[in-house]
Amino acid sequence: MSQRTARETGRSVQVRSLTSETTEVYALPDGQFRADIAAGVQRFRRGGDWVPVDLTLQLRRDGSVAPKAHPxxxxxxxxxxxxxxxxxxxxxxxxxxxxxxxxxxxxxxxxxxxxxxxxxxxxxxxxxxxxxxxxxxxxxxxxxxxxxxxxxxxxxxxxxxxxxxxxxxxxxxxxxxxxxxxxxxxxxxxxxxxxxxxxxxxxxxxxxxxxxxxxxxxxxxxxxxxxxxxxxxxxxxxxxxxxxxxxxxxTTFDTYVRESVTTDKNQEPDLQIGLLATTPATLARSFLTWDTTLLAGKQINAATVSFWNFWSDTCTPTSWEIWTAGTSTYSTTFTDQPSWDHMEARSTATFGSTNCADGWATIDGKGFFQRAATANKTRAGMGVRATDETATTGFKQFRSREGTNAAEDPKASVTYNSWPTITSRATVPATTCVTGSSRPLVNTLTPQLKATVADGDETAMTVTFEWWALDGIAAIGSVASTGVTSGSTATVTVPAGVFAEGGSYKWRVKAADGVTGSDAWSSFCEMTVYVTVPPVPGCTAGADSDFNGDGVTDIAIADPEATVNGQEKAGQIHVSYGGIGTVQTVHEGNAQVPSGAEAGDGFGTSMASYDANNDGCTDLAVGVPYEDLNGLADVGVVNVLIGTPAGLAKGPASVTHHQNVGATPDVLEAEDWFGYAVHGGRTASGEPYLLIGAPGEDLGAAVDAGLVHYLRGTVNVVLDQAVTGSTDSNETDDRFGYSVSGSAHHLAAGRPGETTPNGAAFAGAVTIYTHELVSGLPRRVKDQTGGAGYAYANFGKSISMASYRPSGAPVNQPDSFMVVGAPGDGIGGKADAGKVHRYHLTTNAATGVNGVGQGLEGLAGSAEDGDYFGERVLVVNTAPGEVSTPQTLLVAVAAPGQDLDGAADAGIVQVFGAAANPVTSSVLLRRGGGVLPGSPAGQELLGLGLGATRNHLYLGSPYGDDTVYALAWSDLAAGTTTPVRQWQPGVGGIPAATAAFGAAVS
Structure with a gap:
């Protein structure tokens, strides 16, 4: 009530409930309090009222004598x-x-x-x-x-x-x-x-x-x-x-000590400091004990200590000091002084000499009282001494608490504030505040942060929360709640899009009551958040495709046509662990992979390596587009196999996505081919995301119009061509989602069956988005980019992109570079010769770079009927963050229909600078010619199996010698085509029986 009155009237108001024998407290208009503290007793209780001490003696009716008011x-x-x-x-x-x-x-x-x-x-x-x-x-x-x-x-x-x-x-x-x-x-x-x-x-x-x-x-x-x-x-x-x-x-005390004096001076009416001009001169110091009960734990914003200086050796200002000292007692003497711990302040105030009047000598006491308050002391020892203890000019006498005039007692005026305090903290859902290895796993990307606050002055507070990445150097977000009353709990929710799947974060909170400096941050609380699956401990991040988190790259090689448990074309994946040299075979129904192997499922038709829960162990999204569910054929599923230190799918259960599970939109339908194409990655803010193509999806009357599912944390949406702002619509045979790709800044989906507005059937198109959500969906950058729009060009049958930093661009500029294959494009009258188109993607545009085909610009070979150049494309940036060059931003383009040395459809792969304009040279990967071992073979279709990490290009031959070759990107950039490693069935622990080993590699 006193504080409210002070605020409303603009005047200080006494808080009578806090009055004591030595202290009076006043509420101030700015929300603070002032305690006027005396070293000696100033008042005492008599009949419920505070009465000032008055030592004037008077005769009582019974003949005795008593002071007018004695405590x-x-x-x-x-x-x-x-x-x-x-x-x-x-x-x-x-x-x-x-x-x-x-x-x-x-x-x-x-x-x-x-x-x-x-x-x-x-x-x-x-x-x-x-x-x-x-x-x-x-x-x-x-x-x-x-x-x-x-x-x-x-x-x-x-x-x-x-x-x-x-x-x-x-x-x-x-x-x-x-x-x-x-x-x-x-x-x-x-x-x-x-x-x-x-x-x-x-x-x-x-x-x-x-x-x-x-x-x-x-x-x-x-x-x-x-x-x-x-x-x-x-x-x-x-x-x-x-x-x-x-x-x-x-409860209070003061005394002085002086050289050669061995008796207690507590009862004396003075305090002495400095060198007294006796013969010989003797040095004096003084000690006081202040009652600081009221100030314990408080914020001290100002304090003035005053001593009534009735004698000084000189009127010239001479320096003296106050210290935080140990507690003085009745046994304190000059040879047995309390400790002098911290010098808190100096003053030159000097009064009371022969030529100057007595007066209050004041000194700044903020440091002294704050130190006592911080230590929660109820009694605080102060030492007073002359700064120069070798000159008699520094000698002073102050009144002590034993003087007859209480108005001349040592006193202090202390302006203070009760620190707003955080009494409890919690993360919801999860636990109370925890740090370190036992930090909680929170099953949401938008957790609630709670803090219960208190203010000893009952002042309403502003409670501010802020959150950081666990190893961050600055906050990544904050929210303030105002008007929070003492004892209440403030709650905020971390906004969507701030926390990433599997990310570890810390948060802290502070409460402020309007007094400058009253807000002190709490310690941090920590948590790890997830939606997909809890992060697995023990993983070490850093290497691409590191499924067991040991810091060494592994490789997953799919054989989607493999027979499993007698089920033809059920499909399986072979994982070769680079650090430990073992091989693990994964299929439906073993390890932590759900369902069971069934004929024609095609487990491994598509794969994408990414860290779905940001724990440092790479996870593997596996497309099973021909999975039958609920009696419906070829519905399709995607299984995300979780990486652990024990290996892939050897810990938490795999996460299954299909169109009738969890929050995945849409319903099960036959021949949707959900999972025909998959791509996983991480946004610039560190959020894992997954793209799933369902090119067989029927939308209304449009058969095989196609859909794409975009999953990122709590975001789980479908993309089609009929959303607001689109210039296209869902049409039969578009097969949207036949190909998908993404970078930290963009994502794209191809629809190779798109008919152009001028009627060119199967000309194809690609839709480009950013990860920014608008009305809940990724924002479109461009509806379609169809090259020249030739019929049956199948533009968008393959897509690949990577983050891109053009020359002159700052670090972290949100650009990407995309390559789109149009394998049905004709060149110079050569049908299905194939071509690739290149685009520089920014936040609002897709700018074309010269399209290239075999025999054009600096590419080797020539365009021929049925080469299908661009059937597969794969872009990699080996130096993300640096300015991209033709040696660091590379693209591999497959022409599986290329005839070689009389072998029809032997296939080749060309590697060149993805953004080079013009392309001046390329590296040709083929059988024979001193490149890959062996000779060209008919229908090998080399290049259908492509995969990559930042260090290596993987080239599979699922329909040739069943070998997967690893070639270093650095070698390819330098023109070297010698494989650095290879994997073959029956070698190094890989089963001998395979069908399409290397059809997909990740």
Whole structure:
């Protein structure tokens, strides 16, 4: 309520519930609080109200004397006849302690805080002075003759708080009650004469008084025996004062220490620092203990510490310091000081010398109080000292908390704020905050982040969440929630498209209450997110097609026509592990591959290696386009086999996609050929994606119009030609999805059966998209690119693309380079000679680069009927991120119908710079001629089996010698055509019985 009133009125408002004996708190209009803290007691409770301390003594109706307002209920005796009397008593209830006097007490003379009993003994006055916490008793011996009256003085102590007494090491006496709890303390009694120290203004010399303590049946007697020889010495100047002080124990403390002084100075009304001009000079330092209970754990934004400076050696400003120090006690002396831990501030404020008035010497206390608050201290030790302790000009005296005027106590004004705190955090769905290897797996790419917050000042907060990639150096997103009340839970959801499948992330949160600097970030919480399948631990990312995550490239070789368990053309895949040299055969029904091998399924007709869950082990999408489901023929499925350290499909169950499972759109239909083409990759933001072609899909009356499925995290959509903004429509025999490809920035799908607007049947087309979603679908860049639009060119029968950085482009420019095969294109009257078309893709355009065919530009050979150049194309960027060159951005183009040396349809592959314009040369891969082993064979159709990593081109011969050859791209770029490795049935653990070994390679 106080804070609200302060904000509304623009004025500070006292928070009365936080008032204590030493502290008052005010709510400030800016949402902060100010604590005015005194070192000594300023007020106390009386009848439910706070009453200022007033030590002015007054006579009570019962004849006793008492201060107007004393925190420990001090009572002093009035006039009393002979006998033992209660001279003064202090404390309440079980802690009350009374000091007695034996003998007549005259009516006391009252002056301020002092009651003087004149000539209580001949020549001796008895004085009782009220202090802030207790009382001080003086015997003033006025003449040398009167010294005989004080040779021995006995003070009895009685009351509920008195059971025993003990002497401490420095001569002080501690009184305890029956429970053993300390109730009061009497510093070592001292006496001094009338000589004064010019510099400090106090006694020139003090003399300890010999004491004896006797405990007897609940009474304690303090027996003082002043040094008789000192009292009678001619050098002693009268009057002489003998001074025992009684103080109940308190929670705050101050004292000073000085060289050669061995007694406790806690009861003194001053604090001293610097070099005092005694003979010899003696160094003084001071210590205070502040009550910082209210500030523990708080944000300190400003603090000023003030000392009433009533004496300085000079009016010239001289430097002095405050330190964070250890805790001072009654036993603190110059030779046994607390530790001096941190110098917090310096000041040159100087007052109180001969030519300058007394005044408040102030110093910045922010560092001191923040250090105490951060350490959650309820009591904070402060040391005060002169900066230069070798010059007497630095000597100063400040009022201590024992002075009679509470307004001159050391004080501090501290502006603070309760830190908004995060009391709990959670990731939903999953667990509480966890880091390290036990970070949770979260089955969503849009998790909720929750934080419960609190503010000790009950201020509404702004709670800000931010999330980072696990190894990131900056946040990749943030959201702030405003008006969150203390004790409430703020919740945000990470937006779609930010987190990638299998990615590991960390997040943190902070709460701010409007006070500058109040918001401190929490530590990080971590998580790994997935939709497809949880990431598998133990994988090492870095190598292409590394199915077991050992850092070495593996290879998957498909034989989609293999007989499995007696089922002809069921299909299987052979995985050769490059790091361990073993071979694993995978088919439907073994390992973690669902379903069972059936005749004609064609398991492995298409394959795509990509890391579906971003765990570092490559996964393998396998197209089974002729799978029968629910009695429907050739429906098709795609199985994503999960890579693990044990190998492919040896851990989590494979993920199955078809048109009647999970969130995959559409329904099962015969002859859809779902999975005829597949492509997997990763977007520029690190999200795995999968393209699946279903070229046999009927759409309305359009038979074999075709569909493409696009899966990326939670995105699972179908692409066809009839969406809003398209210039085309779904038509019979388009076979959209016959080919698919993608890069980090783009994706494309071919429809080789497309009829052009001018009626050219099967001319073909390709649709290009970016990964950006518009109305939930990938944004189209261009509807179709059909070359010259020749009938039966089958433009789009094959597609391949890679990320591309043209000369002069910055790093990470979102461009791609695409090559499209048109194997039915005619060249120079040669039917089906084939041609490939090349495109530079940007975010909004597809710019054509010269199309090429055999015998054109720098390509080897010549165009011939039935070459089908472009039946397969494969683009690779061996140096992604760098400026692309003809040696790093390469394309392999197959012409499986090429006749060689009289062998019909022997087939060849040409390799050249994908973006070279013009193409000046190519590398020809063929049988014979010193290239591949053996001689050209009829109907080998070399080039139908193409695959690649960034390091190697794989060339399969499924209808020839059943060998898969690996050729290094770097060798090919240099014109070398020697294979660096080969795989054959019956060799190296690969089964001998095969049918179309190498029809697909990944």
């Amino acid at each position: 420990n209920d001090l009572r002093i005796s009035g006039r009393a006849s002979a006998g033992v009397h209660e001279l003064a008593a202090v404390g309440r209830g079980a802690g009350r302690v009374a000091m007695g006097w034996s003998g007549v007490l005259p009516t006391p003379v009252l002056a301020g805080n002092r009651a003087t009993y004149v000539d209580v003994r001949p020549g001796v006055d008895l004085v009782v002075a009220a202090t802030r916490t207790g009382f001080e008793q003086f015997l003033v011996v006025k003449t040398r003759k009167a010294a005989a009256q004080v040779e021995t003085i006995t003070f009895p102590f009685t009351g509920p708080g008195v059971a025993s007494a003990a002497r401490s090491g420095n001569g002080a006496i501690v009184i305890s009650d029956r429970a053993g709890d300390q109730t009061a303390r009497i510093p070592a009694p001292l006496m001094w004469d009338a000589k004064r120290a010019a510099a400090a203004g106090g006694p020139a010399a003090e003399k300890p008084v010999r004491t004896q303590v006797v405990s007897n049946g609940g009474t304690v007697e303090l027996i003082l025996t002043p040094d008789r020889s000192w009292l009678l010495s001619a050098s002693t100047r009268y009057p002489v004062t003998i001074d025992p002080t009684v103080d109940p124990l308190t």
